[in-house]
Structure formats: C-alpha cells, structure tokens
Amino acid sequence: MSSKPLNRRELLKSSAAVAGGLTLGAAAPALGAQQAPDSHHAPPSWPMIKGDKDMVAYGDRSKYVTSVRIAHPVGGRPSPDQFGLTFHIATPLQDSVGVITPSSLHYVATTRGAFMPDIDPKEHRLMIHGLVDRPLTFTVEDLKRLPSVTRLHFIECAGNRSSRSAKTVQQTHGMVSCAEWTGVLLSTLLKESGLKSSAKWFVAEGAEEVKGASSMPIAKAMDDCIVAYGMNGEAVRPQNGFPVRLMVPGFEGIFHTKYLRRIKIVDRYYMNYNDFGHLDQEAKIAALEYQIGPKSVITFPSGEQRLPGKGFYEISGLAWSGGGAIRLVEVSTDGGKKWNKAEFKGTPQRMAHTRFGYPWNWDGTETELLSRCTDELGQVQPTRVQIAKYWNKPYDQTFSVPGLDNSVQPWHIASDGSVTNGFA
Amino acid sequence: MGSHRTLPFAFVLPVLLIGGAPALAQGPAYGIGRTPTADEIKALDISIGPTGEELPPGKGNAKEGAQLYRTKGCAACHGAQAIDGTAPNLKSKDPKNPDVWARGRILPLRAPFATTVWDYINRGMPLNREGTLSADEVYSLTAYLLFINDVIPEDQALDQQSLPKVKMPIGDNYAALPEWKPRTKRLSGYPF
Secondary structure, three states: OOOOOOOHHHHHHHHHHHHHHHHOOOHHHHHHHHHOOOOOOOOOOOOOOOOOHHHHHOOOOOOOOOOOOEEOOOOOOOOOOOOOOEEEEEOOHHHOOOOOOOHHHOOEEEEEEEOOOOOOOOOOEEEEEEOEOOOEEEEHHHHHHOOOEEEEEEEEOOOOOOOOOOOOHHHHHOOEEEEEEEEEEHHHHHHHHOEOOOOOEEEEEEOOOOOOEEEEEHHHHHHOOEEEEEEOOEEOOHHHOOOOEEEOOOEOHHHOOOOEEEEEEEOOOOOOOHHHHOOOOOHHHHHHOOEOOOEEEEEEOOOOOEOOOOEEEEEEEEEEOOOOOEEEEEEEOOOOOOOEEOEEEOOOOOOOOEEEEEEEEEOOOOEEEEEEEEEOOOOEOOOHHHHHHHOOOOOOOOOOOOOOOOOOOOEEEOOOOEEEEOOO | OHHHOOHHHHHHHHHHHHHOHHHHOOOOOOOOOEOOOHHHHHHHOOOOOOOOOOOOOOEEOHHHHHHHHHHOOHHHHHOOOOOOOOOOOOOOOOOOOOOHHHHOOOHHHHOOOHHHHHHHHHHHOOOOOOOOOOHHHHHHHHHHHHHHOOOOOOOOOEEOOOHHHOOOOOOOOOOOOOOOOOOOOOOOOOOO
16 A cells, blocks of 8 residues: 555545455445435535645645735835735734634734744754843753643734724734734743842843744733743744744733843833834823723624625624733724624633624615724723823824824715725 | 631642742753853853943054944945945934934934944944954944944944944933833823
C-alpha cells in the first residue's frame, strides 16, 4: 500500500476490499450499498473536494466562503504597500458569527507601517529588568512551563472610528477583533523577578525593526496583563506578534506590544516612542486614550447588506468594553425612540466580545437600527450627540469624538431593504 | 466586636500554610528563567527615560547633524527643510505661535523631554535601517532638530549630561495621566 494519504472514496474502496477479503464477501455488498447511486439516502451529487497533503495537514475553508480582510481606512494607505509594508487591516465583521475572530481574519495594525519580523522562537527572549530584585530572561519554552491562563479578550485599534464615507461595518468598526489568548500572567513573571517599592510604570518593547515601546501603569501589569504565546488554540500568528505578545486587556490596541522582547520596570512615565503619540494637552482627553469605553455595533444587518423582503430577522451584533464585562445591550429598531433588551449569546466575559441578538419583524418600511451597551461599571455607550453635549461642543460635521470613538452606530434601512451607514 | 483580634490570625495562618512562598511574594516561586548579565541588559536597554540615565557615551552638535540629516536619508522623507515631506514634519510651520500646542505635532518641539527625541531616532530611524546610527550620530541629529526648532543654539554640544537638561518649550504644559486602578471607569465623572 502506498504511503500517500487516501481520500475518502479511496479509503472506502480499500476498506471494502479488505473487509471483503476477510469475511468472504459478506461485508463488501453492505458498504457498496451505501454508495449506490439509487439509494434514497444518497447525498446530493456535489463534486468531491480533492484532498491533498496540505489540506490534511492544515485545513482550508470552503471555496464558497470568501470573506477577507481589507486595508483600513477607506482611501488610506494600502496594505501591503509597494514596499511590502503592512499598515492597518480590518476584519470582516459583517460575516462574523459568535465572538471569536479567526486568527486569519484578526485585524492587524502596526505602529508605523512595518515588516513582520520572521522570528525563530528558539532564538527569542523576553527580558524583565529595571526596578526588580532579580532581572530575568525567559525563553518561549520557559514561559510555557509556567502556570498559564486562557482568556477571551478583544483588541481594538485607537483608529477604529466610523466615518461618513465608510459603507460597511468592516469599514466603520473592523479594527477590533476578539480571540482566545493563552499565556502567562505578567504578574507571575514580575513576582518571579520581585518588584521594588519604587516600581510605578513599565515599558513594554517589541522586537520589530522600530522596537515599538509604550509606558503603562504597574497596577495594570499586576492586574491582568498576559504574556501570550497562544491564540485561538495555536501559536500566535506573526501578524499578531509571534512568538509572544503582551495582552493589556481593555487598553487601546497599541499597548498590546507584539514580538515582546523586553519589559522594563521604571519609576515614572518614560515618554518613549508610542508614548509621544499619546501626549495630550487636556487631562480628560489623555485619560480617554487609555482604557476603552463601552461599545457595540450591529453586524447584521449592516452597511451594504440587503434585506430580501419584510419578515423575520434576528438582528445580531457585538458588544465590548475596556471596563469589564458587558452587562446590558439594547437594540432600537425605530431610530432610537424605543430601546429593547437584547439577548446574550453566551456569558459575557471581561474585556471580550459579547454576541447579542434581537428578534425583529421588519414591516418593510424605512427605519434605522441602533445598538447600545452598558458595562459592569455602569458606563453607557453614548450617541455622538450625547458626547458633543458632554464636551459642550456643537454636534456638526467638524465634531470628533475625543479618545477612542465608542459612539452608537446607526444603520439605515430603506424600504427596498438596502442597508446604509446612518452617518452618511 | 470581640472577635476582631482573633479573626485575622484565624485567616492568615491557613493562607500561609497553603500558599507557601508565592503568597509571601518575597522570592521566586518557580525558579524558571535565567539571570541576564549586566552587559546583556545594557546592550538591550534602549529605553531612554527623562533622567537620561540610560544614555550611552557620545556627543554631537547641530552642524554635524545638518550633514547627517542629508547623508542618512532623513531629508528624502522628511523634506530638505524638515517640512512637507512624505514623513511627518520635523519643524513647525508656525514657529512663533505663543501657544506651543498650536505649533503642530512636531516631535523635536512638542516632546516634553529631549531624551524622547533621542530615544525615537535611535530606536526607529532611519526607515529600513533602524538601529544603524552611532550614538554620536543620534546626538548630532537630535541637536540639529532641536536647533531648527529654536530649542537650542547651533553650537551647543549634546551628550549624556547636557541632553537631559535641555528645556523643552512645552515645559509641563501637558496632561499627566490619571492613576489607573482596576475596575474603575476610564475617566472619573464621565458617564460613557
């Protein structure tokens, strides 16, 4: 027998032959009967997917499933650009189901447009030093020996902002994703190193060409940061920081340092690289550029989709917050006059996507769909009008939401069933 | 109320027994990881904080920096006059505006510390040849960018001692971050 993997049809034939040989023909007709074209139980006559070694080794999705990521934002810098650099890539939320973003579709951002380093994990090291009793260097294998955690967490880019020109939910909200992350709590490593009492901040640094670095409060490090080597049941992908990335649950995406190679414990804000981008004049706005607020969006029906006719639809969407777990999602099917409690699909996790649904009978008339959420801290997702009012600014086309935009996204439903961005 | 004295002992004792060393958080619990040498740490430690304590030896001035700005390719992306290139401006278009914030998002002007400028160039420049500049070259380029923004005079040399002492125009006119605490709203008094 050849060592080449057999496809299902070949396998059935060969087992039939073996079985027939052993039982003097008794089993062979039975197997053959299952394959008979005139059987009432025969499957539709679809062509077979021709198996090959690659498909067996690492499976593919159906060729009929064509959902892909796109460069972000609309009209922005292409990814990859002419030099092969990737910049921002948005996930196709309009096709998402459940709460996990497949690793192949997870959004990607780089700090300046970057090559992805092709890191040999055997050569990679994570060093912890600075205001510690014992500086330590860990290999990836070392990290895997330590007690691990596995948690669902979203990551969202600070630039995930709906605009009038955005048409689909991928364009308005695609710079957010949620994966299952596995790794060692940063607090475990810091306890191993022993923090000095003067430790107030830490600087996390990546191994990519620009060595992107950010300052973060030590309280966050000790609360829930994860040095993650696993993503959705396998190794973190290169686009997401292979072999290890820092998870900073609920903070803006840029803090989730990819290709993590160094953590330096310091006594003050270090104002390194990424920190300059966070420099702000107003304390209130600076505060809003760290922890992400409560946010939700309807993914079905959403921009550029089309309802085939009146009748039943389950409205579906995602909600998340940097403040913790989602406690409530409300959906309006009449442009915000009446708000209805949506159903959670599964138990909301802290700093993770929560899938919600709401049953809706569309009567075929023009309307607007909205969702808003409340998190465990009581923070409520606002409309842009509410945000402008808080900041005492007129709500017009010049108004820009301070910090990461967590405003309510309206989807307009026309009487012909077409769905468009309510901000357009 | 009489139990106040005895309760803590009743709770603490079992925790110590069960938790052992990790509960005390004094020594390493797992003994995994290697101690890096002082030289290994120094070689990797490119985070330059406001005190400049991590700065390497070396020096440079704006005149040398002006040459390097052309020969190292900075001008190609940031513009010959450090304005209107494809990469961010490195010189203000409105340098006399009394409001420093209104002068634009210019790294060598808005950064609160000259060490931030040094750190940025050393870490992330030049494009595709990051990490190739010598310490002297980074001091020189930093001096040049500070000079063209009227932060330091043309003949001022920068080194380990003088760079952290440069007074940046923004002073302390920037927002300090609030102390972050777990399970706390992102901004006190902000409902959203």
